Amino acid sequence: MSALESLHTLPERAPGRSPERESERRRRLVALPRPTVRRAPSVVHGVVALAGLGAIILGQLGLSMALGEGAYEIAGLEASSAQLSREQQTLQEQLDTLESPQQVATAAESLGMVQGQASQFLQLSSGAVLGGPDALHMQQPSIATNGNLLVGNELLQSSTPAPQAPVVQEPVEPEPYPGMLLPAEGVAPGVGG
Amino acid sequence: MPTNERSRRMTRVRSILTGIVVVALVGACVVRLVDIQLVRAEALNAEASGRVGATAPIHGTRGDIVDANGTVLAGTVDRWDLTISPQFVHDLTERDGLEAGEVVTGGEIFERLAAITGEDPLVYQAAVDAALLANPESDYLVLDTGLDGTQYQQMRDLQQELPIGFVTLRSNPQRVYPAGAVAGNLVGFMGTDGPLAGLEMTQDQSCLAPEPGEQTFERGADGTPIPGSTVVTEQSADGGTLQLTIDADVQFQAQQLAEQYRQQYQAQSANVIVARTDGSLVAVAQTPTVDPNDPAATAASDYGSFAFTQGLEPGSIFKTMAMAAMLDLGLVDPGTERTVPWRYDPDGPVRVSDAHSHPDMQWTATGILVNSSNVGMVDLAQGMSRDDYFDYLAGFGFGAETVGFPGESTFPLASDPSGLDAQTQLNVLFGQGIQVTPMQMVGAYQTIANGGVHSDLQLVDSCTLADGTVVSPEQGDDTRVIGEDTADTLLGMMEHVVTDYGAVQFPIPGYRVAAKTGTAEVVLDPSVGYDPVQRIVTTAGVFPADDPQFVVYVQLDLPQTERTSAAAIPLFHDMVSLLIREYDIPPSTSQAPDLPLEWND
Numbered sequence: 154m155s156a157l158e159s160l161h162t163l164p165e166r167a168p169g170r171s172p173e174r175e176s177e178r179r180r181r182l183v184a185l186p187r188p189t190v191r192r193a194p195s196v197v198h199g200v201v202a203l204a205g206l207g208a209i210i211l212g213q214l215g216l217s218m219a220l221g222e223g224a225y226e227i228a229g230l231e232a233s234s235a236q237l238s239r240e241q242q243t244l245q246e247q248l249d250t251l252e253s254p255q256q257v258a259t260a261a262e263s264l265g266m267v268q269g270q271a272s273q274f275l276q277l278s279s280g281a282v283l284g285g286p287d288a289l290h291m292q293q294p295s296i297a298t299n300g301n302l303l304v305g306n307e308l309l310q311s312s313t314p315a316p317q318a319p320v321v322q323e324p325v326e327p328e329p330y331p332g333m334l335l336p337a338e339g340v341a342p343g344v345g346g
Numbered sequence: 347m348p349t350n351e352r353s354r355r356m357t358r359v360r361s362i363l364t365g366i367v368v369v370a371l372v373g374a375c376v377v378r379l380v381d382i383q384l385v386r387a388e389a390l391n392a393e394a395s396g397r398v399g400a401t402a403p404i405h406g407t408r409g410d411i412v413d414a415n416g417t418v419l420a421g422t423v424d425r426w427d428l429t430i431s432p433q434f435v436h437d438l439t440e441r442d443g444l445e446a447g448e449v450v451t452g453g454e455i456f457e458r459l460a461a462i463t464g465e466d467p468l469v470y471q472a473a474v475d476a477a478l479l480a481n482p483e484s485d486y487l488v489l490d491t492g493l494d495g496t497q498y499q500q501m502r503d504l505q506q507e508l509p510i511g512f513v514t515l516r517s518n519p520q521r522v523y524p525a526g527a528v529a530g531n532l533v534g535f536m537g538t539d540g541p542l543a544g545l546e547m548t549q550d551q552s553c554l555a556p557e558p559g560e561q562t563f564e565r566g567a568d569g570t571p572i573p574g575s576t577v578v579t580e581q582s583a584d585g586g587t588l589q590l591t592i593d594a595d596v597q598f599q600a601q602q603l604a605e606q607y608r609q610q611y612q613a614q615s616a617n618v619i620v621a622r623t624d625g626s627l628v629a630v631a632q633t634p635t636v637d638p639n640d641p642a643a644t645a646a647s648d649y650g651s652f653a654f655t656q657g658l659e660p661g662s663i664f665k666t667m668a669m670a671a672m673l674d675l676g677l678v679d680p681g682t683e684r685t686v687p688w689r690y691d692p693d694g695p696v697r698v699s700d701a702h703s704h705p706d707m708q709w710t711a712t713g714i715l716v717n718s719s720n721v722g723m724v725d726l727a728q729g730m731s732r733d734d735y736f737d738y739l740a741g742f743g744f745g746a747e748t749v750g751f752p753g754e755s756t757f758p759l760a761s762d763p764s765g766l767d768a769q770t771q772l773n774v775l776f777g778q779g780i781q782v783t784p785m786q787m788v789g790a791y792q793t794i795a796n797g798g799v800h801s802d803l804q805l806v807d808s809c810t811l812a813d814g815t816v817v818s819p820e821q822g823d824d825t826r827v828i829g830e831d832t833a834d835t836l837l838g839m840m841e842h843v844v845t846d847y848g849a850v851q852f853p854i855p856g857y858r859v860a861a862k863t864g865t866a867e868v869v870l871d872p873s874v875g876y877d878p879v880q881r882i883v884t885t886a887g888v889f890p891a892d893d894p895q896f897v898v899y900v901q902l903d904l905p906q907t908e909r910t911s912a913a914a915i916p917l918f919h920d921m922v923s924l925l926i927r928e929y930d931i932p933p934s935t936s937q938a939p940d941l942p943l944e945w946n947d
Contacts, residue, residue, distance in 0.1 A: 243495035249524035254598035274932040283933045286923040290916040293606045303605040306526025307639035
């Protein structure tokens, strides 16, 4: 503190000196930087800092919530995409089966169609109409007398050949049958149960 | 001022100490970091993944098999296995998150599961009980397989509704064959562990099989994967699409026709083969044919493709080959005149006779082919070296593989034809004493249809890999076997077989068809020799004869109600007629060459 005081009091001690001397003297004297006085931090700064911190935390929270929300949305959309592609595949399977030659042939025959007249050809050079090949010697339906397809297709024979959209099955109360697992006495299978 | 000095020194000491401590701490952290991240990284990773992580394969999709027009003959569909952890099966109560007082019993759960799969719930319960009896800590049991997309969704809905964590669905893609038995003999089928027959087997590694990938994920305490933790470490690659030269529509019609005629003549089996002139196969039909969706319904002996595996002594359809050789060698022309008795019985051990007795006939070479005279063929071939003849046979593709089908027979030709016994040297002129496959016959007739140039038969058109690369199988070079003129002349002679053989069911008015029939003797019991009654009847031909597009081969094995080629002729006619309809082939605009069958002094 004494050095500080002396510096401050110097000009007062020699008031009567000429300006030249004074300036000379001043040149020799080097002013120490004024030390900053530590003052108690103001409340405002604290509030600002805390608010900033809070804002950052909230912001990050919000951001991660948004990201999380996005992740859920993506997961949800992926799930529904997977479900839709499963549905598409199921329908494609049915379509492929319905497109099978056996199905087309039996469907045509069920409509009363038979292997008919072949194409006629118009000969441009002579203007003549030429018939196609003669009739087939074999005129038999695609289904043998025993009800089986002549060219088998398990996919058609095991399922209904008619177009069938996936139906939502109502849970039906099962008909009671001997040994049925009744809800009242139904017990989870234990060891040896 | 000593107090200042001291405080400054204290500060310096403090900061040095702090620095040392900080450096020490950071150093320790760095050492630890290096230790964990670099030195022990592998061991720690392994330990960690062992504790929470798991690896699972990613299954690629097996490639489709499609016909020439893209119709799917074999495809892969998603299916799921219903699996259960028997030890965790229990009644669901409040503890499982149900409302207070609500109870869903194990029995009810089985009923709900069975309602979706269509199985008997008691079967499920019995399976779980048996698993628990065998091992009280049983953790894995496949209840059902082959759940389709609809059933999978219903299961998922059920899992949403009830907390049944012990029921899981495992993806298990399966092979389906939408066209059923159409080309089932070619496509083959898959067993549980891999391909078992047909192209599924031969083209498995080269085209169809997918490359599996790998993924890792972290598991929760109960073993379920933690969502979002999945990391794909290796991408899977799907299998390629195999395109055949087969036309599924023609294949179906050929199979149906084969079965209709098999039933009509009560034959044991039948083959119908259609090839394009360039050697690509349109239909390789047989009956019985396996339905790859249900191989068990067909006898295992019928699984393969007869056209490639069956050996037969072809009989008279082989006369075309001998005639081609003789024409090409310049020994014979269509008008070569011979007086043909019905029996050739010179001094010595050999004897040849025609199928039916007839007076001595003044037949031309064309007449000999049309009337299918064995004696006439022997007479015509007197000047032909058997070595030359067998060179022609090799050129036609006999004794060699055609497309490399599983189980394909080749029946190598005799290495020293001149050394064959005298009887066999005569028999090989009309298709006896030599074994061939139906497909080799098709290859030979393809040569005649293609102006005398033999092309390799082709069943696989290409394989389109997952990355879009198209790989076509290597085909051998085309080779000229007989001259173009020879082929034309021979087709003209074969046209007369169709028009003048005397079978009204043979010709198709307006269309020029060239063909030859055969009634082959068979050896059913080696100790007996040729069966006295049973025959394999065939017809092989080319049409339109003026501009060949197709080769058609039909064969009925052991027909009972008609044991001559008269049984094969209507089948051949109908197959040709169906091809004309399918591909809208216009009638021929030219006439068959007028070749006399008989001659007069």
